[in-house]
Amino acid sequence: ASPAAFAAVDLGASSGRVIVGRLAAGALDLEEVHRFPNRPVRVGRTLHWDMLGLYRGVLDGLRAAGPVTSVGIDTWAVDYGLLDASGALLGNPVHYRDARTEGVAAKVAAILPPERLYAATGLQYLPFNTVYQLAAAQGTPQLTAARRLLLIPDLVSYWLTGVAGTELTNASTTQLIDPRTGDWSVTVADALGIDLSLFPPLRRPGDPAGELLPEVLAETGLTGPVPVTAVGSHDTASAVAGVPARTGSRFAYICTGTWSLAGIELDTPVLTEESRRANFTNELGVDGTVRFLRNIMGLWILQECLRDWEAEGLGHDLDRLLRGAAVAVPLRSVVDAGDSAFIAPGGMPGRIAEACRRTGQPVPRDAAETVRCVLDSLALAHRSAVEDAQRLSGREVDVVHIVGGGAHNELLCRLTADACGLPVVAGPAEAAALGNVLVQARAAGAVSGSLSDIRSLLHRTQPLRQYEPSDDRNSWDLAAARIAGGKEATCA
Ligand code: ADP
Numbered sequence: 001a002s003p004a005a006f007a008a009v010d011l012g013a014s015s016g017r018v019i020v021g022r023l024a025a026g027a028l029d030l031e032e033v034h035r036f037p038n039r040p041v042r043v044g045r046t047l048h049w050d051m052l053g054l055y056r057g058v059l060d061g062l063r064a065a066g067p068v069t070s071v072g073i074d075t076w077a078v079d080y081g082l083l084d085a086s087g088a089l090l091g092n093p094v095h096y097r098d099a100r101t102e103g104v105a106a107k108v109a110a111i112l113p114p115e116r117l118y119a120a121t122g123l124q125y126l127p128f129n130t131v132y133q134l135a136a137a138q139g140t141p142q143l144t145a146a147r148r149l150l151l152i153p154d155l156v157s158y159w160l161t162g163v164a165g166t167e168l169t170n171a172s173t174t175q176l177i178d179p180r181t182g183d184w185s186v187t188v189a190d191a192l193g194i195d196l197s198l199f200p201p202l203r204r205p206g207d208p209a210g211e212l213l214p215e216v217l218a219e220t221g222l223t224g225p226v227p228v229t230a231v232g233s234h235d236t237a238s239a240v241a242g243v244p245a246r247t248g249s250r251f252a253y254i255c256t257g258t259w260s261l262a263g264i265e266l267d268t269p270v271l272t273e274e275s276r277r278a279n280f281t282n283e284l285g286v287d288g289t290v291r292f293l294r295n296i297m298g299l300w301i302l303q304e305c306l307r308d309w310e311a312e313g314l315g316h317d318l319d320r321l322l323r324g325a326a327v328a329v330p331l332r333s334v335v336d337a338g339d340s341a342f343i344a345p346g347g348m349p350g351r352i353a354e355a356c357r358r359t360g361q362p363v364p365r366d367a368a369e370t371v372r373c374v375l376d377s378l379a380l381a382h383r384s385a386v387e388d389a390q391r392l393s394g395r396e397v398d399v400v401h402i403v404g405g406g407a408h409n410e411l412l413c414r415l416t417a418d419a420c421g422l423p424v425v426a427g428p429a430e431a432a433a434l435g436n437v438l439v440q441a442r443a444a445g446a447v448s449g450s451l452s453d454i455r456s457l458l459h460r461t462q463p464l465r466q467y468e469p470s471d472d473r474n475s476w477d478l479a480a481a482r483i484a485g486g487k488e489a490t491c492a
């Protein structure tokens, strides 16, 4: 019999991909059938996602996938599209890095103090959380005309199936969900004047989410029926489900792509004031888990440096730069990779230099030193998130798993092991697609068991690389001290 095949649509902030996972006789084979860039577009002053371009990539990917048992969709979090009464999209979804949320958090805080917002939703303060985007959009003709709000993966799912739903793991990033109940927080929505009836009903990973529409089948050459299954539609929820942890191991995870999402998995949220001040989030995961983690700026900083150097005609070759960074002076200067000053696009090398100057450290002298500064800083931020997660939750860990594109970056993995003083297991880079595939496979009966069983299957079948820490903790402590302070929740 031919193996069961599951198509994972995984839209990250830097690229979209369609990956087919095939399961047969305990083996799991992944094939990337299509990858396409995700390039935001500025129209006037507003930064948008190119939603139709991304959807075209999804259709091209499904065509390349060929016959599949089902399809699952995950994307980045917090953003949404608005639909009118006929189901048509009202304007292109706005990018979370757009400046429209500047200054909005303070206005929201005047209505609902940050302490109360955190106690109700457990979400880390990030200026672009959906509640702040909705507050920024309040009274605009688009939001006034909207009859429905679909988060990005739910919008893709709606276009493919005609069925509207709100998948819970991603809904938890809106800051409108109570992580204790897994349901909407009516109190928060009412206080902020947000109409919850805009959101279609909640669904959970593993729930059916419709079937590909006849016109989608015609576009992709697939033969129906092809069901769409809800997965952890927040890419980080799928990536954490795809962490290849050994059964029973006490692990922290770092999902490193455009962002670094570093933390641990819990059964219940931590909603303490201490946790809020440490900027820790309680997002909901697959199977009722809680992703207790901190958002760290991630490889975005490096991506933006490369974009800047390219625009200046300096060209870049990531491998060469990483080789240069590997032999550059360690920890010469570090910046706070959690600082929201790095969120907006543009002029990144200059902003890094400025942060070094401000903290009395030497400015990187060339591109390789800048890359070293970025990677040392990320490793330092990884360490502080892993330490804080343990302290705030009372759970200890023995190993750190790095998944996502950054798992390919050997220097980053090595530095993270050194900074954390823990072994790092790196891979798979496509953990989000794997988590997506396996949640679909479980819903279809092709695999069974708990998250822990899924992870142990990944541990058995995926190529992984292990990094042992050096015993030099002192230089990391000294580097941390150079950027100490200013790390508390920015909207306190
Ligand atoms: P996202 O899902 O947010 O779009 P990814 O998980 O695809 O991001 O990670 C993309 C990042 O991974 C790139 O910006 C790059 O820094 C890193 N990366 C990917 N492949 C490699 C590689 N071969 N060597 C070093 N870094 C890599």
Ligand code: LRH
Pocket (backbone or CB within 6 Å): 012, 013, 075, 076, 077, 078, 096, 234, 235, 236, 257, 258, 259, 261, 295
């Ligand atoms: C990573 C991610 C992250 C969110 C950010 C907006 O792709 O989903 O978990 O915080 O994008």
